[in-house]
Amino acid sequence: MRKPLPLIGSNGSNGQTGSHPGGRSALTCRYRCGDACFHEVPNTSDNAYLGEVISGTLSRRTLLAAGAVATATAATSASVLGQAPPAAAVPAGGPGGRHGQPGGRPARGLRFEPVRPNTEDAVVVPEGYAQEVLIRWGDPVLAGAPAFDPERQTARAQAGQFGYNCDYIASLELPGERDRRLLVVNHEYTTEVMMFPGYDADRPTREQVEVAWAAHGLTVLVTEEQRGGRLTALSRHRLNRRITGTTPVELTGPAAGGELLRTSADPEGRTVLGTLNNCGGGTTPWGTVLSGEENFNQYFANAARVDDPATRKRLARYGLTGEASERKWERFDERFDLAKEPNEANRFGWVVEIDPYDPESTPRKRTALGRFKHEAAEPRLTRDGRAVLYMGDDERFDYLYKFVSKEAMRRGGRPADREHNGRLLDEGTLYVARVTGDSPADQITGDGALPEDGEFDGSGQWLPLASGDRSYVEGMTAEEVYVFTRIAADRAGATKMDRPEDVEPSPRTGRVYVALTNNTDRGAKEKAPVDEANPRRGNKHGQVLELVERHDDPAATRFGWRLFLVCGDPEDPSTYFAGFPKERVSPISCPDNIAFDPYGNLWLATDGNELGSNDGLFGVAVRGRREGEVRQFLTVPTGGEVCGPVVRERQVLVAVQHPGEVDGASADDPVSSWPDGPGKAVRPAVVTVRAEDGGRIGA
Template identity: 65%
Template sequence: MPFTEKSRFLPILPAHPGGRAAVTCRYRCGDACSHEAPNTSDNPYFGDVVRGAVDRRKVLKAGAVLAVSGAVLDVGVAAASPAGHGSGLRFEPVEPNTLDAVVVPRGYEQDVLIRWGDPVLPGAPEFDFANQTAAAQAMQFGFNNDYCGLVRVPRRGHRDRWLMVNNHEYTSESFMFLGWNDDDPTREQFEIALAAHGLSVVLLEQDRRGRLEVRLDRHYNRRITMTTPFDVRGPAAGSDYLRTSADPSGTVVLGTMNNCAGGVTPWGTILSGEENVNQYFANADAVTDPVARERLARYGFPGGETTRKWERFDRRFDLARDPNEANRFGWIVEIDPLEPESNPVKHTNLGRFKHEGANVIVARDGRVVAYMGDDERFEYLYKFVSDGRYKRGDSRYAREHNKRLLDSGTLYVARFTGDSPTSEIDGSGELPADGEFDGSGEWIPLAGGDRSFVDGFTAEEVYVFTRQAADAVGATKMDRPEDVEPSLRTGRMYAALTNNTDRGPGGKEGPTEVNPRVNNRHGHVLELEEHRRDNTAERFSWQLLLVCGDPESPDTYFGGYDKSQVSPISCPDNIAFDDRGNLWLSTDGNALGSNDGLFAVPVEGRERGHVKQFLTVPAGAETCGPIIRDDFVLVSVQHPGELDGASADNPLSHWPDGGDSQPRPSVVAVYEKRR
């Protein structure tokens, strides 16, 4: 069997909409799905395409664009270990299950690379669950690892060392501490949680067997936490909206939080997205300025106290005392793992919203384009196009030039148009008469440098209050845009729209061709092609590659592939590509009743839409941060055992260590067995 005899089935417990446990919603996003969506704008949906617009079918048949992957690292991904002929996806799909285990296909094996609490810095103590300290956690692997990125370490004559960078998205205190008391957290628990957020950088080495091992390197290994200084760069740096009593310059922020997905840049840095930051700040209802209150409400900042109650220990989390502190989070941050002494950066030119992540491609003219999603119901898709052009090579001059490319450029938001009559988009998921959900669209400029393109907004206001600016230009409301990533082979952009059970009911916006189902529990995957294959273009065509769910249900679609031959998939979240251009999807909150997993799907040829499940993670866990290479696959296993009714005092999972151990978020490496 591909899992151990000690593996056991766990109960399927009632979950929030989309399949997550209620306790996960509470800690991860502040129970966002139980509150009204903060987007109350009345943006129209442009459902009737003007004939003569871009012909999507011609565009999608066009050739590839230039995609630069960097010189000192692997930015793209090589052929996956399941590779073979054709699409290369020759593994036997894993069946849906509810096991307390990571389940991989026959012929594959797995290792746990690093767990929450394992040492990252030399001298870090061994993890002691019952006796944690903030000082220890600041030297150990953080909690709830999400995104995982690899940057190759330059070393002449060797190609077997990487720096692995992991986001630590959020803390689940009742799973971290025995005897946790919601109403009475201690200062030590608060400080442990600060240290458990952020990112970890660890050196990986590959041995002769191809196995990866973590090294406690004194030069490269690093912990970035909620007390690490970040430089603010871009046109909103120093803005009045970013100045606080602790930082009157508005140019230095302590820490990063709720870091979800991310990307590796062509110049060898990591981009990481700050997502559900609103849940960490208390007392928005005590802010008296009506404009400030409206802005806080648009981002979902809560009134009253927070779940974690950090505001009791640090005034910056109390909006009644420092309302601008909220504006200092919700950015794309950039970390240079090859320069461990450098300050990380918060990029204001990429806008402020609930960033799932950002992924970069180099366009034909050398400018870099970053694609981004705002992960909440009825929010938007964005892209950034730099003013400067990418310099090839691994010289220090080229690298320093490239590290400034995100400081200057134009920020856009997407507006979609369907090409079918609105009468054919009835919310059932039934395909329109032309056989596909598809259409065209445009990128609407919001701001570039110090110039605003939105009436009534200054450029600073566009960058700091990006959601309101996007509302004002009539952007298209989407079903939770999570990971958004271009294929380096074709230049096409793919977006995971995870779900939106709020679409349609209660007077909310109903179905649109790009979001075609009411009560969308299972999500869908968008494929977007820029006009003339130019990633800097302001027009595009699009289609839905997948409409996820049970293949036996009439409201699902798998790129036109035979639905009887595909794996069921629900709630797509993170995206990756292998060297053959296959799309890999991890899921978050499987609403079909089985564990989350990692799936592969060809996007071209006869097998386009043929979804195959590569692995599943333990019950209660989410599959995050996949990396697909020819010699290994990496996944982050986030919040294992995070089930309603469970806690540190009542663990319902014992993965990865077995026995009566506590569950620990971890990174897993999967290898094909040697024949």
């Protein structure tokens, strides 16, 4: 029986407040990230803040002369791209900004009636659109996997079934199979109290723990498009695959085999069992899929009991400070007990690359990309074919990164070409961002008021951390930089950001968009003050940063930037929508995942809506007179989060993560009845949305 939804701010059964910072329930925070926002901020560095740089030795004139990127880069890049420069070069200029009063229809791809904010226990889509569940937690994926039975779930069954809490979705072509595509779906974390009837958090059973291991990782799944655009999942296809928390994964790149990655079970430091907390991801031009390991720290126990003080300090920088873990995995496998295996945690927090076209291939953790709480890794190519990846570290006051490969991609289909491309991410240069504003510090007031130039904008620099066996960070070896990347970035003087999550370049313009989800500690007296890229105290709604590489060169070490969106209630004076009239946008809070549609529009999935409504998916025009117009396309059920998303010409795919995760809810006492109705298990699922007439999305 479905129970009433608790009021926001009420206490759940665990005694914590019903809404953590960022609008997420205490139950979700407990299982997804180990209550990260209720622990001390891991970044205790005293890096110079943006405001201090401005008010100290560097004036705006000096910065522009030295970097030549704030407005010149934007204008130069825009000229190359054949579009108007960003607002860093053109002040907003009053209500409506440079848009004036835009008329006519919304941008192509966004022509639908926006969904209104709501709290329905359903996926709500615009009029004229249909939505269906494609695959749920526990649905069979591999041949021989049984039908889902929530009362009798086993680890063996789960290893052949769709995993829990689906997140990133990659959609790839499947040559030679008409109307079929290959999906790769991440499974971020497990919520045992929602999975197992009668679950006892203090005394989990071995079977429950092993089910959870099998429910992590990734699913590779073939889908088929039926008449009218409806998608179906093809279980038992030869390419279908489950990668779990115990699948052997190869460590590659410059840190592989080093002392910091060796354990008792793996003295060579080259093979890890499993991938955990897989959040965002990316697809490569050479046909592989990247998956970021995010809140891995929560799975490990007894960091406080590690004898070596230097090791304890390094663990603490990654949020590893406690004793018993939430899931108690250390009772069933000693590798999760850091007092016994302190290096095991170093083997998580990487970007994993898989080949979805080869079910026998070994996944690889790419150490050259650095170790932190990876939200995603979305690549683009330089003009000479080198791979460039942009990556966010999802933690309060952590950083934005970039990697540029040494070698160029080969486009041939020969085995030698594929082998070459399979090594691209093992050698290159890893950078971290220093972001500088162009306004005097006294104009960044913390209440969201725009500075005198009418825009939060400025310039930035990519600071090198390591390249191959060379370290650019004083006092750290290259191996230490890759394994303790956060510490290296602290020493390099990177800019503390408000939870950098998904980071993606536009496939049309090359501009890079960064979702800064929120940071309610921003501006707290003892923590980082506001700055031009993070301009609001107690930032609970987040913002979206737009970055333009100098001379439109992805390998450049200088860039220009502006805040494209400052999210929240449009009636709140601290919000900003690229200058678009605020009374004509959908309210948006806590941007997280990013995607682009075939027309070049930016799509944002939210996580932790602080406006009192369910999370949603939003389309935003990034060019033309409608630039900055936010339109809500869907909302997800009670307690859920929008992940994924994939926006194709005739389908939108989203992962509905943690539906029903409201404080006090459990498998025995659910709050939601989604997706299968009352009396059935609440199950995370992938949903497809299509136009009822079979036409194009938003066109």
